[in-house]
Amino acid sequence: MSGVSEETIQTVTDMAGKYSAGFVTDIETEKAPKGLSEDIVRFISAKKNEPEWMLEWRLKAYRKWLEMPEPDWAKLDIKPIDYQDSYYYSAPKDHKDGPKTIDDVDPILLDTYAKLGIPLREQEILAGVQERTPVAVDVVFDSVSVATTFKKKLAEAGVIFCSISEAIQEHPDLIKKYIGSVVPAGDNKHACLNSAVFTDGSFVYIPEGVRCPMELSTYFRINELNTGQFERTLIIADKGSYVSYLEGCTAPMRDENQLHAAVVELVAHDDAEIKYSTVQNWYPGDFETGQGGIYNFVTKRGMCEGRNSKISWTQVETGSAITWKYPSCILKGDNSQGEFYSVAITNGRQQADTGTKMIHIGKNTKSRIISKGISAGKSNNTYRGQVKILAGAEGARNFTVCDSLLIGDQCGAHTVPYIESKNKSANLEHEATTSKIGEDQLFYCMQRGLSEEEAIALIVNGFAREVMQELPMEFAVEAQKLVGISLEGSVG
Amino acid sequence: MIKIKDLKANVETDDGAVDILKGITLDIPDGEVHAIMGPNGSGKSTLSYVLAGQEDYDVTGGSATLDGEDLLEMSPEERAAAGLFLAFQYPVEIPGVNMSTFLKTSINSIRKQRGEKELDALGMLKLIKTKCAELGIRDDMMKRAVNVGFSGGEKKRNEVLQMAMLEPKFCVLDETDSGLDIDALKVVADGVNALRDPKRSFLIITHYQRLLDYIKPDVVHVLAKGRIIKTGGPELALELEKKGYSEFVEEAA
Numbered sequence: 001m002s003g004v005s006e007e008t009i010q011t012v013t014d015m016a017g018k019y020s021a022g023f024v025t026d027i028e029t030e031k032a033p034k035g036l037s038e039d040i041v042r043f044i045s046a047k048k049n050e051p052e053w054m055l056e057w058r059l060k061a062y063r064k065w066l067e068m069p070e071p072d073w074a075k076l077d078i079k080p081i082d083y084q085d086s087y088y089y090s091a092p093k094d095h096k097d098g099p100k101t102i103d104d105v106d107p108i109l110l111d112t113y114a115k116l117g118i119p120l121r122e123q124e125i126l127a128g129v130q131e132r133t134p135v136a137v138d139v140v141f142d143s144v145s146v147a148t149t150f151k152k153k154l155a156e157a158g159v160i161f162c163s164i165s166e167a168i169q170e171h172p173d174l175i176k177k178y179i180g181s182v183v184p185a186g187d188n189k190h191a192c193l194n195s196a197v198f199t200d201g202s203f204v205y206i207p208e209g210v211r212c213p214m215e216l217s218t219y220f221r222i223n224e225l226n227t228g229q230f231e232r233t234l235i236i237a238d239k240g241s242y243v244s245y246l247e248g249c250t251a252p253m254r255d256e257n258q259l260h261a262a263v264v265e266l267v268a269h270d271d272a273e274i275k276y277s278t279v280q281n282w283y284p285g286d287f288e289t290g291q292g293g294i295y296n297f298v299t300k301r302g303m304c305e306g307r308n309s310k311i312s313w314t315q316v317e318t319g320s321a322i323t324w325k326y327p328s329c330i331l332k333g334d335n336s337q338g339e340f341y342s343v344a345i346t347n348g349r350q351q352a353d354t355g356t357k358m359i360h361i362g363k364n365t366k367s368r369i370i371s372k373g374i375s376a377g378k379s380n381n382t383y384r385g386q387v388k389i390l391a392g393a394e395g396a397r398n399f400t401v402c403d404s405l406l407i408g409d410q411c412g413a414h415t416v417p418y419i420e421s422k423n424k425s426a427n428l429e430h431e432a433t434t435s436k437i438g439e440d441q442l443f444y445c446m447q448r449g450l451s452e453e454e455a456i457a458l459i460v461n462g463f464a465r466e467v468m469q470e471l472p473m474e475f476a477v478e479a480q481k482l483v484g485i486s487l488e489g490s491v492g
Numbered sequence: 493m494i495k496i497k498d499l500k501a502n503v504e505t506d507d508g509a510v511d512i513l514k515g516i517t518l519d520i521p522d523g524e525v526h527a528i529m530g531p532n533g534s535g536k537s538t539l540s541y542v543l544a545g546q547e548d549y550d551v552t553g554g555s556a557t558l559d560g561e562d563l564l565e566m567s568p569e570e571r572a573a574a575g576l577f578l579a580f581q582y583p584v585e586i587p588g589v590n591m592s593t594f595l596k597t598s599i600n601s602i603r604k605q606r607g608e609k610e611l612d613a614l615g616m617l618k619l620i621k622t623k624c625a626e627l628g629i630r631d632d633m634m635k636r637a638v639n640v641g642f643s644g645g646e647k648k649r650n651e652v653l654q655m656a657m658l659e660p661k662f663c664v665l666d667e668t669d670s671g672l673d674i675d676a677l678k679v680v681a682d683g684v685n686a687l688r689d690p691k692r693s694f695l696i697i698t699h700y701q702r703l704l705d706y707i708k709p710d711v712v713h714v715l716a717k718g719r720i721i722k723t724g725g726p727e728l729a730l731e732l733e734k735k736g737y738s739e740f741v742e743e744a745a
């Protein structure tokens with residue numbers, strides 16, 4: 001979502017109709033045979049020239065995956081997934097792993113990203129600096145990272161920002177130490193699958209005492225038909241460091257469901273802070289029939305390992321046919337803090353079951369949850385959140401607000417909080433509201449010249465403001481527009 | 493020129509359709525200020541809503557045109573772009589949307605509809621500053637959410653501010669005076685008087701004569717039970733005030 005200009009949005013909208021990122025890039029690809037087996041896992045690992053220990057780790061995960069049941073707690077209606085009917089590896093044909101610069105990238109891909117409003121050529125980004133701060137981007141196309149920008153500038157600050165494939169080659173010690181340390185391979189079936197077949201993703205390491213000099217971001221795009229995307233992101237903030245990271249995602253319109261099962265692990269050491277923001281705009285499927293769309297099954301978890309560490313998740317979820325995702329924080333260090341700010345919009349036939357888990361282990365740990373769910377059309381939107389205070393979490397505090405807004409009367413909103421406290425000194429506050437978008441509000445706006453859709457976008461952005469204002473400034477405007485776009489057709 | 497002819501409207505209730513406007517005829521030439529007075533429940537707000545295009549009401553007969561254009565055919569936002577402005581009796585709260593964002597969206601939506609160039613951030617800022625200063629509105633109000641936590645006086649001043657910014661051709665003010673103390677009333681009246689213009693017309697809806705001491709109307713209409721029962725000059729308002737509504741309505745019947 002980085003730096004989307006008005007024009008870009010317009011061009012893209014004109015190109016693809018309602019879902020503005022729905023076009024397909026015609027590029028030759030190299031794929032693994034369809035289906036999932038030990039051989040495929042070996043193929044992926046070999047393709048990436050991985051060391052033996054990495055392959056072993058994958059194979060262990062794969063064997064575990066075979067035995068694991070599908071998770072069933074969510075309020076979702078999911079058609080059984082045929083794991084053998086999907087490709088697990090797809091890469092642009094001339095793709096070679098290893099360090100890459102923009103000059104190595106196929107111009108067709110650069111154009112694809114330009115259409116999506118993601119300028120990758122550093123000169124172009126720098127030319128536009130007066131308007132916005134440059135953002136370093138790692139770009140993942142189907143199964144592989146095709147480019148990472150501003151690497152040199154970041155390296156000067158000691159920051160490592162590269163694809164995870166590259167990190168496995170170049171920084172094996174860090175990978176060995178941290179991969180699976182926050183989300184173990186067997187955490188749940190989707191995370192387990194990811195551990196076996198992840199093909200790329202981003203890796204970030206911020207050394208002690210460093211404040212990352214620019215926003216980092218990863219842009220995920222699924223292009224190929226019947227291809228799953230399984231990326232893995234690992235961010236480590238060493239003592240006293242700070243980083244803000246954003247991911248954005250889109251996919252072409254396809255009649256078939258496509259699986260996106262990602263894993264994100266964050267580790268914050270003493271006094272470190274990680275701010276992780278997501279603007280998710282995967283193809284939601286057909287508006288009327290619900291045909292197609294992405295299954296977005298994502299496991300995201302942050303470990304507040306050190307004292308006074310802080311992890312903040314902000315998500316704006318507008319896309320996907322089904323969203324299953326609970327970015328969580330384990331508050332292990334004393335005085336550590338976890339935050340979850342979420343806007344989840346469902347329209348048409350979309351389903352979302354999303355929320356967070358805050359696990360308080362250390363003393364005086366604090367968590368804050370602000371969830372804004374917006375349901376329109378015939379969609380269903382569930383907030384599911386857990387706050388758990390362990391016995392040793394003396395003085396723990398949680399504050400939760402869950403607000404739901406309904407547009408029309410054929411959609412559903414549900415709030416499912418689980419609260420568990422084993423320490424009497426804990427202080428927990430929970431508020432929840434459900435409201436309908438007001439006819440009087442709409443009319444007031446329309447009397448002032450706004451169309452009904454503009455009025456809805458404005459009112460919904462107002463409803464979600466507490467969350468939207470947590471987004472890095474560079475992305476806030478685009479995210480606000482996306483809110484409007486995703487609610488198109490919600491009244492009729 | 494606004495022309496309203498034999499306008500009839502009803503509303504659907506649990507007990508079936510209820511007629512509210514029972515044939516209203518009214519012409520307001522450019523530059524004139526007309527007042528509509530009437531007891532509670534006579535249909536004053538309904539008239540303003542029907543003119544502005546609120547969907548709860550069904551127009552069952554008659555017509556309404558603005559400079560010859562059929563208002564009743566238009567959507568509410570098209571009416572706004574055509575130059576109709578309604579200052580609401582009860583301005584609506586929009587949590588989380590600050591005033592400057594709201595004004596910006598409103599002005600640019602109207603400009604877009606009219607095929608005019610959108611105002612950039614700087615132009616907008618200047619316009620807001622000028623208009624706020626004229627109406628004695630402090631800048632910090634622009635950072636607050638639309639009508640949220642506004643006092644009665646602030647809400648009404650905010651309506652006049654929006655009217656001043658959008659420069660409409662035809663302004664309907666629905667009980668903009670109600671709930672205001674005399675100082676606030678003067679501010680609002682000054683704001684309206686500043687907008688009086690040979691090309692702009694006003695329909696001032698009020699329950700009390702008091703407002704008309706500050707905004708001098710050209711014509712006064714008395715509305716009762718969905719009909720205009722009497723039309724006259726400013727003196728009609730004074731007569732109404734003296735006699736009270738019930739006696740007046742009885743005499744006119």
Ligand SMILES: Nc1ncnc2c1ncn2[C@@H]1O[C@H](COP(=O)(O)OP(=O)(O)O)[C@@H](O)[C@H]1O
Nearest residue numbers: 503505512531532533534535536537538539548
């Ligand atoms: N949406 C509505 N539903 C039912 N009755 C309505 C509605 N709007 C107005 N009315 C009725 O129509 C009559 C006129 O109302 P209104 O136009 O608000 O009067 P006024 O503004 O003159 O006080 C009243 O009897 C009121 O109860």
Ligand SMILES: [Mg+2]
Nearest residue numbers: 536537581667
């Ligand atoms: Mg009224």
